[in-house]
Amino acid sequence: xxxIEQNSEALNIQEGKTATxxxxxxxxxxxxxQWYRQDPGRGPVFLLLIRENEKEKRxxxxxxxxxxxxxxxxxxxxxxxxxxxxxxxxxLDIKGGSYIPTFGRGTSLIVHP
Amino acid sequence: DAxxxxxxxxxxxxxxxxxxxxxxxxExxxxxYWYRQDPGHGLRLIHYSYGVKDxxxxxxxxxxxxxxxxxxDFLLTLESATSSQTSVYFCAISPSGQGDTEAFFGQGTRxxxx
Numbered sequence: 190x191x192x193i194e195q196n197s198e199a200l201n202i203q204e205g206k207t208a209t210x211x212x213x214x215x216x217x218x219x220x221x222x223q224w225y226r227q228d229p230g231r232g233p234v235f236l237l238l239i240r241e242n243e244k245e246k247r248x249x250x251x252x253x254x255x256x257x258x259x260x261x262x263x264x265x266x267x268x269x270x271x272x273x274x275x276x277x278x279x280x281l282d283i284k285g286g287s288y289i290p291t292f293g294r295g296t297s298l299i300v301h302p
Numbered sequence: 303d304a305x306x307x308x309x310x311x312x313x314x315x316x317x318x319x320x321x322x323x324x325x326x327x328x329e330x331x332x333x334x335y336w337y338r339q340d341p342g343h344g345l346r347l348i349h350y351s352y353g354v355k356d357x358x359x360x361x362x363x364x365x366x367x368x369x370x371x372x373x374x375d376f377l378l379t380l381e382s383a384t385s386s387q388t389s390v391y392f393c394a395i396s397p398s399g400q401g402d403t404e405a406f407f408g409q410g411t412r413x414x415x416x
Contacts, residue, residue, distance in 0.1 A: 197342075221401030232392050232407030233345070240402070278345070282401025289360070290335070290394070290405045294344030 191216040193281060195293035202269055203301050210264040210296045212279035219281040222255055222262050227276045227295065236277075237264075269300045305329050308393050308408035315415055321380040323411050325393030327373075333396040334376040335405070336360075336368065338389040345392065351376055352399060383415045 194213045202208050212222070220241050225233035239246040239255045239262065246253045252265040266273050278295040282288045305328030315321050325334060335350040337360075347360030349368040357368050365387060367379045380387055393408040 219401065223401070223404065230410070232394075232410055233405075234407070235404035238402060238404065280405075288333070288396065288399045288401045288403070289347060289350060290396070290401075291347070292337075292345040294342070 191291075193217070193279065193291060193293040195277075195279060195296045197294060197296070199297040199299055201299045201301065204270060206269055208266040208269045208273065208298055208300070210277050210298065212262040212264065212293055214260050214281060217260070217281055218257075221282050222253075223280040223290070224251075224253055224262075224264050225278040225280060225292075227278060233278055233292075266298070269298075271300045271302050274298055274300050306393060306395055306406055306408045308391075308411050310411060311409065312412045313414070315383050315413070317384060317415055318382050321383050321413065321415075323378045323391055323393075323413070325376040325378070325395075325408060327376075327395045329395060329397070329406070330373060331395040331397045331406075332373075333399055334370065335394040335396070336366075336376065336378045337392045337394065338362065338387075339392060339410075340389050348378065348391075380413075383413075385415050387413065388415045389413060 192215045224236045227233040239253045250267045254263045276295040276297045279293045280290045307326045309324045336348040337345045346362045351357045351370040369377045391411045394405040396405045
């Protein structure tokens with residue numbers, strides 16, 4: 190069956206360090222992969238999109254990689270700040286049909302001052 | 303912020319009663335989705351719509367029905383609420399059925415079934 194896996198354990202890092210979050214998937218062939226941020230009590234907010242033919246995408250302090258051979262995406266936040274503390278979700282599309290955003294469970298990031 | 307509003311924001315209801323949640327958008331987006339979010343399960347798709355009167359089931363559709371009579375409104379109905387349907391419900395919208403466009407989420411509805 191199709192599965193999207195994100196580390197369920199919270200990631201604790203010190204301010205200024207680089208946070209790296211992982212999204213692994215099985216039995217999918219996504220044409221796109223998206224990352225969202227979710228703060229407590231709020232809906233997810235889109236951050237970045239990466240296409241299957243792109244290895245890396247950057248936006249300010251954010252970087253996403255997409256390895257279709259490993260079936261993995263890494264999400265990096267450089268120079269992390271306490272304000273980056275949130276849950277980060279990856280979402281995939283299912284190629285060949287309507288885009289139905291399918292989400293991983295998310296990883297909680299806690300940045301300590 | 304995308305124009306998407308969920309109502310009500312909070313609701314407590316009794317087991318066995320019908321409940322309808324409303325999602326209203328002002329973006330004229332074609333796709334609308336209902337998700338539920340529970341600890342340990344993340345966001346799971348209940349139903350989605352790809353146009354007026356066009357809907358389809360998601361991963362966890364049992365016990366739920368939807369309707370979309372207008373582009374801007376997508377209703378989620380629990381015909382007979384059960385305690386297992388206690389959850390936070392999110393509506394999302396997207397302009398197209400392609401994965402290269404983002405989904406915009408509402409603020410969520412916290413539903414408690416007692």
